[in-house]
Amino acid sequence: xxxxxxxxxxxxxxxxxxxxxxxxxxxxxxxxxxxxxxxxxxxxxxxxxxxxxxxxxxxxxxxxxxxxxxxxxxxxxxxxxxxxxxxxxxxxxxxxxxxxxxxxx
Amino acid sequence: xxxxxxxxxxxxxxxxxxxxxxxxxxxxxxxxxxxxxxxxxxxxxxxxxxxxxxxxxxxxxxxxxxxxxxxxxxxxxxxxxxxxxxxxxxxxxxxxxxxxxxxxxxxxxxxxxxxxxxxxxxxxxxxxxxxxxxxxxxxxxxxxxxxxxxxxxxxxxxxxxxxxxxxxxxxxxxxxxxxxxxxxxxxxxxxxxxxxxxxxxxxxxxxxxxxxxxxxxxxxxxxxxxxxxxxxxxxxxxxxxxxxxxxxxxxxxxxxxxxxxxxxxxxxxxxxxxxxxxxxxxxxxxxxxxxxxxxxxxxxxxxxxxxxxxxxxxxxxxxxxxxxxxxxxxxxxxxxxxxxxxxxxxxxxxxxxxxx
Numbered sequence: 061x062x063x064x065x066x067x068x069x070x071x072x073x074x075x076x077x078x079x080x081x082x083x084x085x086x087x088x089x090x091x092x093x094x095x096x097x098x099x100x101x102x103x104x105x106x107x108x109x110x111x112x113x114x115x116x117x118x119x120x121x122x123x124x125x126x127x128x129x130x131x132x133x134x135x136x137x138x139x140x141x142x143x144x145x146x147x148x149x150x151x152x153x154x155x156x157x158x159x160x161x162x163x164x165x
Numbered sequence: 166x167x168x169x170x171x172x173x174x175x176x177x178x179x180x181x182x183x184x185x186x187x188x189x190x191x192x193x194x195x196x197x198x199x200x201x202x203x204x205x206x207x208x209x210x211x212x213x214x215x216x217x218x219x220x221x222x223x224x225x226x227x228x229x230x231x232x233x234x235x236x237x238x239x240x241x242x243x244x245x246x247x248x249x250x251x252x253x254x255x256x257x258x259x260x261x262x263x264x265x266x267x268x269x270x271x272x273x274x275x276x277x278x279x280x281x282x283x284x285x286x287x288x289x290x291x292x293x294x295x296x297x298x299x300x301x302x303x304x305x306x307x308x309x310x311x312x313x314x315x316x317x318x319x320x321x322x323x324x325x326x327x328x329x330x331x332x333x334x335x336x337x338x339x340x341x342x343x344x345x346x347x348x349x350x351x352x353x354x355x356x357x358x359x360x361x362x363x364x365x366x367x368x369x370x371x372x373x374x375x376x377x378x379x380x381x382x383x384x385x386x387x388x389x390x391x392x393x394x395x396x397x398x399x400x401x402x403x404x405x406x407x408x409x410x411x412x413x414x415x416x417x418x419x420x421x422x423x424x425x426x427x428x429x430x431x432x433x434x435x436x437x438x439x440x441x442x443x444x445x446x447x448x449x450x451x452x453x454x455x456x457x458x459x460x461x462x463x464x465x466x467x468x469x470x471x472x473x474x475x476x477x478x479x480x481x482x483x484x485x486x487x488x489x490x491x492x493x494x495x496x497x498x499x500x501x502x503x504x505x506x507x508x509x510x511x512x513x514x515x516x517x518x519x520x521x
Contacts, residue, residue: 070181071188071356074414074429078407101189118518124432125182126242139516144432147407153516160518 062093063157064108065120066127069143072101075124079143080106082150083120090154096120099128108132118157122146137161172243172278183239183273187231188356188425194227196421199464202371203472228368232260232269239273244280247297251305252276259313263322266361271317276309328362340454344381348450348486351385352442356425360386368463376474380458381450383422383473384482386465388449389442390419390426391483392490400495408433419487422466434498441494449486458482 065083069075080096087094093115097108110132113119119133123140137160139153146153172179201211201220211217236256240248252273259268283301312318350363363382370378397404397412404412411429418426431438456478462469473479 068185069428069432070185071425071428072185073425074411075432078411078429081407101185123178125178125185135520137518137520139518141516142432144434145516147433149516156516157518 061158061161062095062116063087063118063120063154064094064112064116065096066099066108066130067096067122067143067146068099068127069122069124072099075143075147076100076122079122079146079150082147083154086150086154089151090158092154092158104128117161120146120153120157137164168281169278172281175242176274179239179242179274179277180270182242183235183237183270184356186238186241187235190227190231190234191356191361192423194224194229194231195464196224197221197227198224199462199469199472200224202462203469229260232265233257235266236269236273236276239270240277240280243274243277244284247284247301247305248277248280250302251280251309254306255309255313258310259318259321262313262318263325264313264318265322265325265365267325268313268318268321271321272309272313275312276305279308280305325365328366340377340381341451343378344385344450344454345447347378347381348385348388348447349443351382351424351450352389352427352446353439355389355427355431355442356423360424364463371461371463376459376461377454377457379460379463380473380475380479381453382463383460383465383469384449384453384458384479384486385446386422386424387419387467387483388446388486388490389424389431390415392419392442392445392487393427393430393438393494394419395487396491396494399491400498402500403495403498405501420467422464422468424465430494437497438494441497442490444493445486445488445490448489449482452485453479453482456482 063083065080067076067079067083069079076098077100080098083096084094095106095108095112097104097106113132113136116136118137118139121127121130121133121138121140122143124143137157139157141149141153197220201217201224205211205217211221233253233256237249237253240252252275255272255276256269259272262268280301283305288296347363351360353359363385367379367382370376394412394416397409401409408430415426415430427438427442431442456475458479459474460469461472467483470476470479
């Protein structure tokens, strides 16, 4: 199982990275492969390539501000949440995605 | 109509996207402008012909550009790349009329919506390629900028002017009331539009040679981040590791006068944090007013201390504001352990999976 995510926030200095870290931690706890791209104020880091996305079973996107190149994820199961919620509730979001992925298998 | 509803439902996202692109312009412009005035040392615009005047000019350029950038990227969030030019031009037109931030927000929203619908127009394949190059920029700009020029630009400018005049009238009547208002406004959205309205008044005051208003503001802008940082030190049990990390960053950001440092806390827990920083900000601002703290530059935080008259009062005011913020927010917040328990009960039902 693999989950990818993109995080971004208005000031792009704190929330973006806290949300990314929360997703990484929540996935690692369940031994899920994870890669999170951050679109902070210094720009895009850890860019998700076509291959990354092709292998992913589900996508987590923050919805505080526009995610750049969001059309990369067309056709994928996506959860959109505010960065603040991701930081607080990443484990339950991941749990929800795991249930969803297993139910579609 | 459904699409329009959809656009307005995401208003917050569009505004925040615009703000996120604007912030570097505010910081670069504001700090360089402040630096030129501080080094000049006369508490005024440096004399023409000196390198400091050039530096001042560079700072002003950053400030002028943030208006079209804000509008352009609000529209970008609504209508993608094609929205940028019409909204940015319209905001610039509005700004020349004095419509400022309100004008920029409006130009961004209108430009975005106009371009969004222009893109929907079905045209014959032969002229399809000229739509994005000619039709959308020209028609979009004409409609959006025309709307500012001949429509809402003037009313918004007079609204902004009235607001400024009203704030100025207040300053003679009761500086304390003004301090409360500035403190509340600057903390309310932490560097957002409301904060910037107060800040625009501060810039105007410096230009008019009024230095107590920027003195109040210098305290007001740095209290929210410093206060939240202080709160994480006073009650570490009430904050997660990430928040403590953000707290240290917030103190640094507060020291250089960047109110945005409090955003991570406010976004995570707005109901408890925003009232706390508003009350703390107002308390700090009032203290500064009572000590008659004066600041020669339109910026805030410890970094402006060379430009402060009444340095002790300035430091006391920051301490009071940060202290009030920290005590209030910690009184409202519950320890992390209880918080997590509550979160796990309210499971992830509100996070729905959609196929993108």
